[in-house]
Amino acid sequence: MTFFLFWQTTGVEASSSYVAIDVNSGRILEGSNVHAELPIASLTKVWTALTVLDASDLDEEITISTQAASQEGSSLYLKPGEVWTVESLLYGLLLQSGNDAAYALAEHTGGSVEGFVKMMNEKIELAGLDNSHFTNPSGLHHDDHFASAIDMANMLRLALKNKDFEKIASAKTFRPKERNVLWKNKHKLLHYSDQAVAGKTGYTKRAGRTLVTYFKEGSKEIIVVTLNNSNDWKTHTELADNIFANYENVKVVEKGKYKLFNKEVIKVKQDYILLLNKEEKSQMQNVLHIPRKKDSNSYMWNVYINNELALRFKVEKIK
Secondary structure, three states, X not given: OXXXXXXXXXXXXXXXXXXXXXXXXXXXXXXXXXXXXXXXXXXXXXXHHXXXXXXXXOOOEEEOOHHHHOOOOOOOOOOOOOEEEXXXXXXXXXXXXXXXXXXXXXXXHHOOHHHHHHHHHHHHHHOOOOOOEOOOOOOOOOOOOEEOHHHHHHHHHHHOXXXXXXXXXXXXXXXXXXXXXXXXXXXXXXXXXXXXXXXXXXXXXXXXXXXXXXXXXXXXXXXXXXXXXXXHHHHHHHHHHHHHXXXXXXXXXXXXXXXXXXXXXXXXXXXXXXXXXXXXXXXXXXXXXXOOOOOOOEEEEEEEEOOEEEXXXXXXXXX
């Protein structure tokens, strides 16, 4: 492999946006206005679910409050005094988009809705999502409640690392033990597309139609987000079809030992793979940044596609 050695040196407003990312690396494959801060409606519930799962057990029981039962918008029609498990409410949250479930889960997990929203925003900050801020757990419109398409894609990417979230978000139907009803996932691509695995729908008058979908074909995995797109089902399907047809997983860095021109040896501990199209494969450059401090054993390996950073990781010098 050929790579170059360099010494280490020290929001657009939009009414709609979209992005498609490589799940493996997080790299943007296609998009427009990806950092624009927009209302996302019920896509919020992806982050609500992950915040709950990181702090609560599935078998914990929740007594439904009057405030939770009276939430406006999409609903599971929960009644005050009913007792539900966290697990059942999470299915109702993600499959049926229940705003009442969102508030019941928030009250239980955060001690109050306000406490839970603080947890959500702290998690946003820790994840490095710079163009997002939430004021409620359901996605009802508020001027200070927003996210960007790329942040939303990364929220789902992070959430999918939680196996309970992936199981719930990819379920086509669910029958809760608390009620004799069968819930059907509102994300219709999950019902007729073999490639669509998980996702979330959303809609308010201010946000328009919003949608996030996790697609998988063989070893290729992508997430597509559209914000304020009235033709979102078609857009998601066409983007997924196009990417799967024109991109392939490419091993851009191979596991092994590499000898540098100064006779030092570095070790790469794993293979690194990116989803690339034909043109991008010819534009790839590997650049190793050498630290200024001579006693440092860490180097930074960067992979550039068309002069844009696509991948970065640390490698260690072998003494």
